[in-house]
Amino acid sequence: MKLGYEMYEALGISGEVYEYGEAVAESLAGRFAGIDATAEYNQLKVLKGMQDHQVGEACLLGTTGYGYNDLGRDTLERVYASVFHTEDALVRPQITCGTHALALALMSNLRPGDELLSPVGKPYDTLEEVIGIRPSRGSLAEYGVTYAQVDLLPDGGFDYENIRRALSGRTRLVTIQRSKGYQTRPTLSVDRIGELIAFVKGIKPDVICMVDNCYGEFVETKEPGDVGADMVVGSLIKNPGGGLAPIGGYIAGRRECVENAAYRLTSPGLGKEVGASLGALKDFYQGFFLAPTVTAGALKGAIFAANIYEGMGYKVVPDGRESRHDIIQAVTFGTPEGVVAFCQGIQAAAPVDSHVTPQPWDMPGYDSQVIMAAGAFVSGSSIELSADGPIKPPYAVYFQGGLTWQHAKFGILRSLQSLVDKGLVPADHVGKARETLKKSLS
Numbered sequence: 432m433k434l435g436y437e438m439y440e441a442l443g444i445s446g447e448v449y450e451y452g453e454a455v456a457e458s459l460a461g462r463f464a465g466i467d468a469t470a471e472y473n474q475l476k477v478l479k480g481m482q483d484h485q486v487g488e489a490c491l492l493g494t495t496g497y498g499y500n501d502l503g504r505d506t507l508e509r510v511y512a513s514v515f516h517t518e519d520a521l522v523r524p525q526i527t528c529g530t531h532a533l534a535l536a537l538m539s540n541l542r543p544g545d546e547l548l549s550p551v552g553k554p555y556d557t558l559e560e561v562i563g564i565r566p567s568r569g570s571l572a573e574y575g576v577t578y579a580q581v582d583l584l585p586d587g588g589f590d591y592e593n594i595r596r597a598l599s600g601r602t603r604l605v606t607i608q609r610s611k612g613y614q615t616r617p618t619l620s621v622d623r624i625g626e627l628i629a630f631v632k633g634i635k636p637d638v639i640c641m642v643d644n645c646y647g648e649f650v651e652t653k654e655p656g657d658v659g660a661d662m663v664v665g666s667l668i669k670n671p672g673g674g675l676a677p678i679g680g681y682i683a684g685r686r687e688c689v690e691n692a693a694y695r696l697t698s699p700g701l702g703k704e705v706g707a708s709l710g711a712l713k714d715f716y717q718g719f720f721l722a723p724t725v726t727a728g729a730l731k732g733a734i735f736a737a738n739i740y741e742g743m744g745y746k747v748v749p750d751g752r753e754s755r756h757d758i759i760q761a762v763t764f765g766t767p768e769g770v771v772a773f774c775q776g777i778q779a780a781a782p783v784d785s786h787v788t789p790q791p792w793d794m795p796g797y798d799s800q801v802i803m804a805a806g807a808f809v810s811g812s813s814i815e816l817s818a819d820g821p822i823k824p825p826y827a828v829y830f831q832g833g834l835t836w837q838h839a840k841f842g843i844l845r846s847l848q849s850l851v852d853k854g855l856v857p858a859d860h861v862g863k864a865r866e867t868l869k870k871s872l873s
């Protein structure tokens with residue numbers, strides 16, 4: 432046994448589960464080196480943005496009241512713009528979450544009579560009410576903005592023919608979701624997003640291309656702003672907040688688009704000039720500084736989870752070898768008990784609330800019971816180790832986050848231990864999976 436087992440044992444991990452984890456981790460060394468290289472590049476990219484804009488001690492202090500002349504806020508927005516290679520950015524604690532940032536970007540850049548097009552299938556659940564796909568008070572539909580959608584082809588490719596047809600004279604904005612979210616379609620690489628934007632602009636050069644960048648930041652060395660996106664939008668309690676941002680969202684993009692968003696967030700005439708940063712700036716800066724390595728840890732955790740559970744015979748999306756463009760991992764257990772045991776294991780691995788046992792419940796907005804594991808420093812933060820699963824076929828869980836690779840690794844092993852302890856995985860399966868892996872490597 433290696434150095435580490437002592438502490439794993441103290442935290443309830445059996446020798447077999449630990450040894451299997453070590454074998455899987457060793458098999459991933461090459462890929463992890465690639466992730467470290469990406470993190471190194473992105474670390475320097477963020478550092479350069481901070482140095483170029485002369486982030487100083489005074490930037491870490493906040494303002495109150497109206498927030499005129501907020502040096503830290505204005506500098507942070509320039510740092511975001513330079514890291515995302517866009518003209519401007521809006522990065523605010525007044526943007527409450529990812530959905531709010533996306534709603535803001537859409538509602539401020541669309542006008543009555545315009546059409547919004549998603550050429551990559553159904554958008555993230557919460558956007559259905561923003562758009563009015565599910566009738567909702569205050570939706571874009573209520574304001575006379577229509578919506579069109581072109582699904583991806585069965586093989587995950589873009590349906591260029593139907594996208595061309597869907598681009599009408601009224602199409603004002605095209606929304607492209609980078610991450611698969613909680614669907615089974617593949618996540619889009621930045622290069623593929625670039626191909627889609629080029630195609631759309633080739634037909635309609637003035638259309639605004641917005642990318643929902645949630646969970647994608649810093650997974651690659653490029654961001655959607657590098658391939659022609661007019662707006663790049665995300666949440667600070669995911670990747671770019673680095674686990675430290677306690678709230679917030681961002682919109683980076685063309686100056687005009689960002690200004691439209693600012694006039695909507697605050698008020699026409701006021702725009703970016705107001706909006707006190709309160710006490711959030713130090714965490715915004717420090718979180719952004721840590722985000723490349725935090726994202727790398729979460730990415731390693733996702734790949735580790737895929738390989739651990741694929742080796743145990745479960746269906747995992749993405750699979751153990753696929754290239755990655757976001758930090759979400761799906762594992763299909765096929766039974767409610769499997770979903771519950773996994774989530775309880777993740778919760779038991781948390782630094783906060785490890786002693787509580789999550790149970791499935793009737794969450795508003797869902798058509799089945801849902802179980803969630805989130806023992807996070809920032810409530811609901813999904814860059815921290817977290818998982819959730821709807822209690823309905825195919826009984827899959829979605830796992831993401833981990834502020835460090837070491838914690839993500841432990842969380843996954845703890846989840847497997849939970850399945851073993853509940854008798855859902857026969858005790859000898861873990862050893863067998865390790866033998867099979869060892870054979871395939873030699």
Ligand SMILES: *Cc1c(COP(=O)(O)O)cnc(C)c1O
Nearest residue numbers: 528529530555610612643645666
């Ligand atoms: C998380 C997420 C959102 C919504 O963000 P919230 O902060 O949960 O409101 C939107 N789109 C995608 C792809 C996401 O992953």
